[in-house]
Amino acid sequence: MPKKLPKSRNTWVSLVRDFVKEWPEVLDGLHFTHMPVMYLKYVDILLKNNLTIHYDVTKEIKLKSQTKIANFLKFTIEQNYFKIKSVDLKFDVALLKRDIESKTSKILSKSFH
Secondary structure, three states: OOOOOOOOOOOOOOOOHHHHHHOHHHHOOOOOOOOOHHHEEEEEEEEOOOOEEEEEHHHHOOOOOHHHHHHHHHHHHHHOHHHEEEEEEEEOHHHHHHHHHHHHHHHHHHHOO
16 A cells, blocks of 8 residues: 555644754744745755755745745655655744844834834
C-alpha cells in the first residue's frame, strides 16, 4: 500500500526550534499559521539520495512576487514529498524582529496619544 500525503494543514511554514531559541521572548507560546516568504533567507530541501535543492529566497524575492515563490516552494515540496529527507528553513530573524517592533511602536503610539 503506497504512503499517503499527510492531511493538508493551514500552515505552510512551521517554526523550527532554532528560530524560537533566537527570539524566545516574543515567539514563546505563539502559533503561526502564515508567515510571509520575505522572512525566509533560503530553503534547503535534502532528498533521500543526499542531493540538496537550495532555493535562495533573498535572491528570488528581488525578481518574483512572494506568492510565486510560495507557490513554487509548496509545489516542489509536494512533488518531492516521498523523496524528501528534511527541509531546512533559514529565517531572517533581524528583519522579522525589526518589522514587528516597528508595527508595535506605531500601534502603541496611536493608542496612548
